[in-house]
Amino acid sequence: MHMSDLSPASASSSQRSLIARLEIDLRLLGMIGAFALVCLTFWIVTDGRFLSARNIFNLTIQTVSVAIMATGMVFVIVCRHIDLSVGAILALASAVMGMMQARWLPTTFGLGLGHPLIAPLTMLSGLAVGTAIGALNGWLVGYQRIPAFIVTLGGLLIWRYVGWYLTAGQTIAPLDQTFLMFGGAEGTLGVALSWIIGAVASAAAIWVQYSARHRRRQHGFPTRPVWAEGVVMLLTSGAILGFIAILNSYQVPQAKLRRIFEARGEVMPEGYMQGYGLPISVLILIFVAIVMAVIASRTRLGRYIFATGGNPDAAELSGINTRLLTVKVFALMGFLCGLSAIIAQARLQAHPNDIGTLDELRVIAAAVIGGTALSGGIGTIHGAILGALIMQSLQSGMAMVGADAPLQNIVVGVVLVLAVWIDIQYRKRLGMR
Amino acid sequence: MTPLVEMRDMSVSFGGIKAVDHVSVDLYPGEVVGLLGHNGAGKSTLIKCLSGACRPETGEIRIDGQQVEIRNPRDARAYNIETIYQTLALADNLDAASNLFLGRELVNPSGLLDDARMEAETRKIMARLNPNFRKFAEPVSALSGGQRQSVAIARAVYFNARILIMDEPTAALGPHETQMVAELIEELKRQGLGIFLIEHDIHAVMALCDRAVVMKNGKRVGTVRVDEVTDDDILGMIIMGKVPPGAT
Numbered sequence: 001m002h003m004s005d006l007s008p009a010s011a012s013s014s015q016r017s018l019i020a021r022l023e024i025d026l027r028l029l030g031m032i033g034a035f036a037l038v039c040l041t042f043w044i045v046t047d048g049r050f051l052s053a054r055n056i057f058n059l060t061i062q063t064v065s066v067a068i069m070a071t072g073m074v075f076v077i078v079c080r081h082i083d084l085s086v087g088a089i090l091a092l093a094s095a096v097m098g099m100m101q102a103r104w105l106p107t108t109f110g111l112g113l114g115h116p117l118i119a120p121l122t123m124l125s126g127l128a129v130g131t132a133i134g135a136l137n138g139w140l141v142g143y144q145r146i147p148a149f150i151v152t153l154g155g156l157l158i159w160r161y162v163g164w165y166l167t168a169g170q171t172i173a174p175l176d177q178t179f180l181m182f183g184g185a186e187g188t189l190g191v192a193l194s195w196i197i198g199a200v201a202s203a204a205a206i207w208v209q210y211s212a213r214h215r216r217r218q219h220g221f222p223t224r225p226v227w228a229e230g231v232v233m234l235l236t237s238g239a240i241l242g243f244i245a246i247l248n249s250y251q252v253p254q255a256k257l258r259r260i261f262e263a264r265g266e267v268m269p270e271g272y273m274q275g276y277g278l279p280i281s282v283l284i285l286i287f288v289a290i291v292m293a294v295i296a297s298r299t300r301l302g303r304y305i306f307a308t309g310g311n312p313d314a315a316e317l318s319g320i321n322t323r324l325l326t327v328k329v330f331a332l333m334g335f336l337c338g339l340s341a342i343i344a345q346a347r348l349q350a351h352p353n354d355i356g357t358l359d360e361l362r363v364i365a366a367a368v369i370g371g372t373a374l375s376g377g378i379g380t381i382h383g384a385i386l387g388a389l390i391m392q393s394l395q396s397g398m399a400m401v402g403a404d405a406p407l408q409n410i411v412v413g414v415v416l417v418l419a420v421w422i423d424i425q426y427r428k429r430l431g432m433r
Numbered sequence: 434m435t436p437l438v439e440m441r442d443m444s445v446s447f448g449g450i451k452a453v454d455h456v457s458v459d460l461y462p463g464e465v466v467g468l469l470g471h472n473g474a475g476k477s478t479l480i481k482c483l484s485g486a487c488r489p490e491t492g493e494i495r496i497d498g499q500q501v502e503i504r505n506p507r508d509a510r511a512y513n514i515e516t517i518y519q520t521l522a523l524a525d526n527l528d529a530a531s532n533l534f535l536g537r538e539l540v541n542p543s544g545l546l547d548d549a550r551m552e553a554e555t556r557k558i559m560a561r562l563n564p565n566f567r568k569f570a571e572p573v574s575a576l577s578g579g580q581r582q583s584v585a586i587a588r589a590v591y592f593n594a595r596i597l598i599m600d601e602p603t604a605a606l607g608p609h610e611t612q613m614v615a616e617l618i619e620e621l622k623r624q625g626l627g628i629f630l631i632e633h634d635i636h637a638v639m640a641l642c643d644r645a646v647v648m649k650n651g652k653r654v655g656t657v658r659v660d661e662v663t664d665d666d667i668l669g670m671i672i673m674g675k676v677p678p679g680a681t
Contacts, residue, residue: 215549298545300538303527307535310524317486317516318536319507377526 027371027426031386034419038390042397050397053250057276059389059396060247061184064285065090065344066359067388070366071292072336074384075302075329077367078309080376081141081148083330085155086337087359089133093341095163097126098172098351101179119178127338133159134334135327142326156360164353173350183346187280191248194277198244201286202237209233247282248275281343285385288336293381305329309376365412366391369419390415435498437462437627438483438596443492445478452478454651455491460596460627465618467642467659468631469671475651476631480598483629484516485509496596510536515589516598522585525574529566530555532573533588558587562617579610586617597621597628603637615641635664647671655680 042050049055069086076083101122106113133155140151181187189197209229216223223229252274261268296302308315308322316322340359345351370387372379391412398408436459445453453475460466468476481487483494485506493500496512503509509516516522523532530551539554541547552569559566563583573581582602589597599618603611618628618641632638638645639659647654647670655676657666666677 219549219553221549221552294545298548300540300546303531303535303538303546307524307527307531310526314522314524314532314535317484317506317518317522319505319510320536377524 027423028380028382028386030422030426031370031383031390035386035390035393038393038397042393042400046397046400050400053246055396055400056246057185057250057279059392060282061279061347062396063385063388063392064184064279064281065340065347065356066362066366066392067285067385068288068336068340068343069333069359069363070370070384070388071288071381072333073363073367074292074370074372074379074381075296075305076148076333077364077372077374078305078376078379079326079329080309080312081326081329082364082374083137083148083152083333084360084364085133085137085152085159086333086363087356088156088159089130089334089337090341090344090356090359091353092133092159092163092166093126093130093338094345094351094355095166095172095353096129097122097179097341097345098175099166100125101176102172102174114177116178118176122176122179123182123342126341127335130334130336130338130341131331132334134337135331137334138327138330141330142323148330152360160353160356167351167353169353171350171352175346175349175351179342180346180349182281182284182342183349184279184281184343185276186346186349188247188276188278189280189283190277191275194244194248194275197278197283198241202240205236205240206233209236244278247279248277250276252276281347284339284343288339289381289385296381301325301328306377309378311377362388362391365416369416371423373423387419434461436460436495437464437497438629439495439498440479440483441493441495443479443482443489443494445475445482445487445489451651453482453489456648456651456653457492458646458653458656460629462595462625462627463622464644465622465628465630465642467638467645468629468648469633469635469638469645469667470648470654471671474648476646476648477600479648480516480600480629480631483509483514483596484598485514486516510592513593513595514598515592515594515596516600517582517585517589517602518600522588523573523581526572528572529559529569529576529584529587532584533558533591535588537592554591555587558591559583562587562590563613577610578605579607579613582606582610582614583617586614590621595626597626598631599628600631601633602630604633611637635667638667639664649674657681 039051069090073083073086101118105111105118105121106115111118137148137151137155140146141148188194209232213223213229257272257274258268294302296306304315304320304322304325307318307320308325312322341356344355348355366388367379367384368374368387369390370380370383370385372384394412394415395408398411403411438460439457440459441457443453443456444451456475456479458466458468458479468480470476478487482489482492483503485503485508488504494503495501501508501512503512503514506516524535527535530548533555534551539547539551541550556569559569563580566580566583568576568580573584576584582605586602602618603614606614615637618630621628630638630642632642642659644656644658645667646656647667649671654670654674657670657677657680659667661679662677669675669677670680
């Protein structure tokens, strides 16, 4: 990170490249470049439709479910494990939540449809189911020493079909109105609140960067030049506010607005417009990303996850309880599956039995495209989210230009292998493992 | 004087093979005791009972004369026993500070890792142990063998180890780095630590140790003071199991 620690040859500032002086992670830059390339290509091919506010909005809400699980998968893979059961856990959590809000709570417990407690109780049940199954996976892997591949391959077959029996194989709908707000377009924060959140987020990002620099200076460590800090700050807040601006510029369709006014018994004023703004589901993803990134880099749990992935023996000898750690990592993965189930189900506005099918592969692919090494010890949260975004962009872009589903799968498969190959070449060149 | 460590009548077997067969050794403060023997002689297994990586079937361990139970590496740490392994010690993907504090991280009042303070402490101790050390921000996989070893030793020193176990600490090192580790061992001795040194290299044992324990086929051949015997005496113990006069 700190180029001044390196050999004298690279210490003279005139020889250092712009990127080195900004101290931006090169791999992150590569991924952003790849993402930009994908966007640009589809932008040209679709005559600009791909980067319309509407498509960016849709792309974001389609990515959320997989991206949330991908952040958990980073920890699982960093620990040298794998979780093939995430799609199945999502399906079971979704089945339980479908039954909760459509049958059990309104009828069995007699709350009646539309009761305000239905949405929170339903969500709690989904999160609890996901966490419990994840913890069970972790116990089987950590304490019973069954390879994670086998435990979760079994889970892939088991949990979805437990859900199937629960719902008697039926699709469950309609869902609770409050619950639907977590799906994306049905629950957005509106223009004003989105701007406020964007401003707060920019300020927070700048503060975090400033305080990190301040701490390093207090200890007398080398810091990057002030102008470089400024450039990074500008880029970060520019990206945040730009993203908000795009989501705000996507207008709620007139017909939908008119229905909302009619439902309130009012008449919509002529020429009334309203932007969607930030969807709640995306806000949840951002929150998850921040929490997971803090866990990864600033907590003992995260440090132990990476240490265990880097050298399990060293971790054990350092007094880390690696078995309990395995349970925690899988339980966290399960919790995130439950959270994704809320968002996926609310977006589909139903619980279909095939919800989350093949999500395990999308989630693993997102983590791996995002630079998580299957050999363990290496991976980042932001990388996994970017990986999920790249995959979703490819799929949605191809759908937009009319490529059929088989071709979409072929391309995503090729990109997965290509991304890992490039990463291996990159590490080789840097002399990394 | 009470020994710092006494291991009495220790036995460990793996699937019917006696890896360690009723062995007793002791260690005094400010002393370096070498453990020698062929591969498979049982020296590593014996010492793993002390570091908590292996549970003995028979025998007892006393620290400062008190009988103790060491069930895992955490227990060992609680008795200020630190182990420097030849290969196993470090998480390659983490930097020096993360490795030094692994399992005992410094946190700020809100419970988050205080990386800046850990790096500052690491810089302080490395300035003492290995002033040429510069690579604080890189993962330790980018370090040389000697630099990695100095991180491992820094870990033991930082946490006030009283009993240090070193498993071939110089095996992967060049001559200059070996010299550095030798000086470090002398310094730790002066500070009153007791050190068990597992070694293949007889010259290293003669140079660094006060006493040497030779093992063969899981049994203790004998214990000698290195200034009372020759290289050949020790070789004879390792190869033939021949006990020189004066050995105990």
